[in-house]
Amino acid sequence: MAQPLSASAVLTALRAEGVRVVEVGSWRTHNRNSKGAWGPLNGSIVHHTVTRGTDATVRIVRDGYAALPGPLCHGMIAKDGTVHMVGWGRANHAGGGDPRVLEQVIAESYGARPTSPTKGNSNGTDGNRHFYGWECENLGDGKDPWPAAQYDAIVRVQAALCRAHKWSAKSVIGHLEWSSDKVDPRGFTMAQLRADVAERLKHPASWSPGTTTPAPKPPIEEDSMAGITKTDIFNAVWGTDAIAAPADAPDIKTNPTWQAQSLLKDVVARVRALQKAEAAQTAAITTLAGLVGKGVDTAAVVAAVQKAIADAVVKVDIDVTGTSGS
Numbered sequence: 361m362a363q364p365l366s367a368s369a370v371l372t373a374l375r376a377e378g379v380r381v382v383e384v385g386s387w388r389t390h391n392r393n394s395k396g397a398w399g400p401l402n403g404s405i406v407h408h409t410v411t412r413g414t415d416a417t418v419r420i421v422r423d424g425y426a427a428l429p430g431p432l433c434h435g436m437i438a439k440d441g442t443v444h445m446v447g448w449g450r451a452n453h454a455g456g457g458d459p460r461v462l463e464q465v466i467a468e469s470y471g472a473r474p475t476s477p478t479k480g481n482s483n484g485t486d487g488n489r490h491f492y493g494w495e496c497e498n499l500g501d502g503k504d505p506w507p508a509a510q511y512d513a514i515v516r517v518q519a520a521l522c523r524a525h526k527w528s529a530k531s532v533i534g535h536l537e538w539s540s541d542k543v544d545p546r547g548f549t550m551a552q553l554r555a556d557v558a559e560r561l562k563h564p565a566s567w568s569p570g571t572t573t574p575a576p577k578p579p580i581e582e583d584s585m586a587g588i589t590k591t592d593i594f595n596a597v598w599g600t601d602a603i604a605a606p607a608d609a610p611d612i613k614t615n616p617t618w619q620a621q622s623l624l625k626d627v628v629a630r631v632r633a634l635q636k637a638e639a640a641q642t643a644a645i646t647t648l649a650g651l652v653g654k655g656v657d658t659a660a661v662v663a664a665v666q667k668a669i670a671d672a673v674v675k676v677d678i679d680v681t682g683t684s685g686s
Contacts, residue, residue: 362525364399364492367448369524370434376565377520379513380442381435384422390431391449397489398450403465403531404492404521405454405538406514406553407433408500408545414438421495422446433495435517441509443517453495454487456480457538462490468530472551473537480541487538492521502546515553519560529557643668 365373367388374381391398411417417436421444424430431447438444458477462485464470479485494517498504518532525531534550535542560567647668 362399362401362527364401364449365521365524367445370448370521371445373520373524373565374443374517377516377523377560378566378568379516379520382442382444384418384444384446387422387431387445388448390422390447392429392431392452392488393449396450396486399489401492401525402462402490403527403533404494404518405487405533405535406518406545406550407453407493407495407535408498408547409436409495410500410544411497412499412504414440414442414444414497417495417497418444418446424452428452433493435494437494437496437510437513437517439497439507439510441507441513443513450488451493452488453493454491454535454538456482456484457487458540459485461533461538462487465531465533468528470530474533477538477540480539482541484539491538494518496545498545498547500544500546504547506547511548515556515560518553518557520565522557522561523565529554529561532557640669643671 371381371383409417409421411420417438420430421432421436422430424432429452431451431453433451433453434445434447436444436446456479458475458479461474461477464474477484494514496506496510496514498506518529521527522529522531532550532554534553535544537550647664
């Protein structure tokens, strides 16, 4: 059992858990306290709205309707994960429910789920007094999807309340687990939701799945390259097994002294070889084309082609290195 959190305290708890909160009008004083007590609080109930559209849903859960005045919950969790706070105090959300379930929630004594309720809205225990209530935007037909952002927010909201009251995840139930005439929420199981809430409670409120501690904040106005030398950059780029010798050069590949300089020299050598081959082919083809149909004998053709190739290769060396040689 616990006294209800203040409006300011619940905002602090939700935001610490990473929940995006929108405050709707005078939600802090919007309640049904004139109709009965609110508290002591024993847990939190999750509902679905059977509505579509965030704006319309917020209006409904805040104002209610003729047969059931608002607020109909404390917060409405939208498809995008935003929590719209619409009331604080007694709210028309839980209605009547099974007193055995209330006992199990208070003691946190049940297994995967509480005992199936046998009492409902008309003949059960007043749940509006004992539970926080959270409506979740969904048609409730078992087909309307629950986006990841929305489900994550549901988990975070329930974890925030449990953390603030030092409850376990077993203080969180679905409306269908409270009342025999309710089916919400549909589309996920409360057993899985409690498991996900329990996992969150093992970590700090700032935790997100895949992390164990909050990401460190970067230093303010600090040069990220400060102190890094050319040697550091060289080692970061080249000091890795990801850079290997060519597969067709096993003598180099197995050489323990193989270094980046050797790789660069090999690349340059291969490029120059390709340039020479291309130049030689071009020279040979050009020379042959010039001799076709001129009655030149075979020996003269071979000599002319060989000279053209040699001149082309030498020119490649000069263009690349500035000096002749191979």
